[in-house]
Amino acid sequence: MSFLFKRNPRTPQEVVRSLNEQISKIDLTNDNHKKYQDDCARFLKQMKVILNGDDETEPQPDQITLLAQEIYQTDCLYYLITNLSKLNFDSRKDVSILFSNLLRRKIGNQSPTVDYLINSKPEIIMLLIKGQVHHEIGLICGSIIRDCIKFEVINSLIIASKVFWNYFGYVQSDIFEVATDSFTTLHDLLTLHKKLVSEFLTSNYDQFNKNINQLIQSKNYVVKRQSVRLLSELVLTRTNQNFLNRYFDDTINLKVVMLLLSDKSKNLQIEGFHIFKFFIAKPKKSQKIMDILIKNKSNFIEFLEKFDLSSLNDSTIIDEKDYVWNEIKKLPEIERL
Amino acid sequence: MSTRVFSGEELTVCEQVGKGGFGVVYRGLIKTTNEEVAIKQIDLENDQTDLYEINKEIQIISECRLPQITRFMGCFVKNYKLWVIMEFVNGGSLFELLFPGPVQDEKIISIIAKEILIALEYLHNQGKIHRDLKSQNILLSSSGEVKLTDFGVSTQLSSNFSRRNTTVGTPYWMAPEVILNNNGGHNSKADMWSLGCCLYELFQGKPPLQNQYPPMKALRYISRCIKDEDFAQLIDLDSLQISDNFRDFLSKCFIIDPKERFSASKLLKHKFITKNTTSSVEQQKLVKGLITRKHLWDQENHVLKTQKFYLPTEMVENQQKWATEESEENAETIKFDISTISYSNSSDYPSPKSSTHSSSVSPPSTLDTEVETTRQTTDFSKKKANYQTLTENNSKQKNLVKTVQPELNRILNKVFHKLETRNNLSTEQYDLLVTLNQTIVELFTFSNYDPKSNSSNKILVCQYVKYFLKELTKTENVDNSRLMLQKMIIPSDMKNFSDINETIKLKKKTNDPLDEIESSLFETWINEMKSN
Secondary structure (H helix, E strand, O other): OHHHHHHOOOOHHHHHHHHHHHHHHOOOOOOOHHHHHHHHHHHHHHHHHHHHOOOOOOOOHHHHHHHHHHHHHOOHHHHHHHOHHHOOHHHHHHHHHHHHHHHHOOEOOEOHHHHHHHHHOHHHHHHHHHHOOOOOOHHHHHHHHHHHOOOHHHHHHHHHOHHHHHHHHHOOOOOHHHHHHHHHHHHHHHHOOHHHHHHHHHHOHHHHHHHHHHHHOOOOHHHHHHHHHHHHHHHHOHHHHHHHHHHOOOHHHHHHHHHHHOOOOHHHHHHHHHHHHHHHHOOOOOHHHHHHHHHOHHHHHHHHHHOOOHHHOOHHHHHHHHHHHHHHHHOOOOOOO | OOOOOOOHHHEEEEEEEEEEOOEEEEEEEEOOOOOEEEEEEEEOOOOOOOHHHHHHHHHHHHOOOOOOEOOEEEEEEEOOEEEEEEEOOOOOEHHHHOOOOOOOOHHHHHHHHHHHHHHHHHHHHOOOOOOOOOHHHEEEOOOOOEEEOOOOOOOOHHHHHHHHHHOOOOHHHOOHHHHHOOOOOOOOHHHHHHHHHHHHHHHHOOOOOOOOOOHHHHHHHHHHOOOHHHHHHHOOHHHOOOOHHHHHHHHHHOOOOOOOOOOHHHHHOOHHHHOOOOOHHHHHHHHHHHHHHHHHHHHHOOOOOOOOEOOOOOHHHHHHHHHHHOOOOOOOOOOOOOOOOOOOOHHHOOOHHHHHHHHOOOHHHHHHHHHHHHHHHHHHHHHHHHHHHHHHHHHHHHHHHHHHHHHHHHHHHHHHHHHHHHHOOOHHHHHHHHHHHHHHHHHHOOOOOEOOOEOHHHHHHHHHHHHHHHHHHOOOOOOHHHHHHHHHHOOOOOOOOHHHHHHHHHHHHOHHHHHHHHHOHHHHHHHHHHHO
16 A cells, blocks of 8 residues: 555645646657646645545645645646646646635735735736637636636736737637637626726727727627627626716717617617617717717618517517607708708 | 537538427538537527527536547537537437337446446536436447436526426426426436436336326426335335345435435445446447347337438528518618718728628628518518407407416327327427427417407317217218228227217316416425425
């Protein structure tokens, strides 16, 4: 039996060190990579036991502290992320669990892991974001990122950085689950911390608007639907007042929404309507917006006549439609010279 | 190892192999490697399932990699459809493999049980629940591997339920807590119950209670079980001709309290699983035996599968289909006039003209749909007028429909289900039956309501059926051809034709109490449980 014990490091520090060692040895072009992968898997499992306990043992706070400190000191998380795609399929999920465990750990009001990520190794965050688009590890990176951005400082770090705009590309990936997972992250980044996002949207209106409108006009049906949905959510958020004032005065946006209303897809028409109604409901409309509305009055009426919502069983949207319809009827007729 | 399919161009789509709650499944080939794959197509525009829900499900299946689980190979959007590419398992499902009869050899049952347990343990360790474990979702490969499929993508329980009421579906595999709490309060232990049902099914040919009760009734009985003995008695576990190990294994799956019910890891250590020490080669051979058995049975019974082939639908075709299908309002474009909008920062944008085109179809077809549109709108206004008179007169009929229709649906469902389980329906046959059922429902309940003649149309239909039966069942002076007709149409166990009239009466009598139970099924159960 003794040979078994020899291979199993016992203290938390030993586990971390052995893991770091074995990760660096994995070389996928080499035939023996399987052994190192299995070792890593084993050490990751051991870490999980230290953090969460198992059937026999309860987690020990002092052991957890030792483990965490060793992880920060040796930049273990950094090595795990840089080598994520070399790990076993199931070990990758353990990495994600390890992250979320460490993030939840608190000393007083501080999360040592967040401090570490922000102050010592912000590269890890950037690596994770770039990993989102990789089809083997994208979902793992996505879930770790979403765990991280529950902390406002990290959310703030990401939207302030250039890589944030990568997401508008990621969500258009041909790989469905990568695209939708990126979308979930983008959605969280823009909805979790209201005040932060409000400031962000105000100071980055032009760039954001350009990007989201491009998504709405994508040829990919799912991208279209999800991005309109996200936009609806943003304009419905009260703290985003500044953003929506500008948004609903912008004729480009009205044009994009009108294109949605004229889409063949019923679902997109409905999503579009949920934004369009705000253009109509806005008390002080800019002259340019008014001009377009008036010019298209008969088109809108024709659209609303055919816009059947009876199958939805949703009285709110039917009321909204009636309201919009009435408002449009009140518009002045187009002046013909 | 990790073959990945990125787009539809990489695939040759072959015949249709199935139809799930979520869409159609085709067999396909990867062009470069000739590897077989299963292609599931989910219609995102028409499916009621929420997009986020589908996303979540796809993420779940993409996170599983185990020999005992059908492998996820890719997923992408094509027009309005989501294509999900999965490993193709060519030996058929346990459900189909049971057509020739139950599996008597407990060794085979134990082998299959072990493989499913490994899959469930893997899922449960990751906090995932299959939710819809049944014989249809357990597949065998021609080399004798057992694979679990269709978890996650099968829609959530609540939506399944409504679907079950309207079409077929059989909830015989559901654990009591799942039936009682349809809002997902259940956990991984629900799968263990279903596993028990599957193994019972292997031995008996049918899941527990299916031979005795219609689905709704079975659900009610299962949900009423309070003690473990209750269910054991209900399915008569003690008198099953099985080994003690197997019996004990089943009883551990059928523990009513989910907390007490054994987990997958625990059952993997059960004697019924561990006592089996046959070599893996031998095991695969035994499992393969089921497939051979089915092939022979197919030959004897001349089962020929009619095959449906995939025809790629162009976007345009699709849209025309919608325009006609949802007849009235849908799918016409309004061409908004955006030509005069000026752009302050337009350099980033395509000109308005071209962007109109990019999001609608090509110019000529837009014209076509416009012509179509005007024709349809005139049609539509006529329909609308008709419809109004209809609704006014409909309320009287509605009451009648309310009382009779659920029962009629129930009968039709039962018929449908019987045929489905016995015949392994092809899609065409399936569709045929659906149309037939619909026609019957329409004839009896919604038969064209004409205000002038009141409901005489419906009476006419009923009388027609009565006279038809009467004429058909006449015993005097029947010639040969009449006899043949009788043989074809009248059930053999109704030799005495007066029985028919009796049964018709009986059916009508049982109407009311059953309806009530069905409509308020959940509430009653929950109340029952609370009062206990």
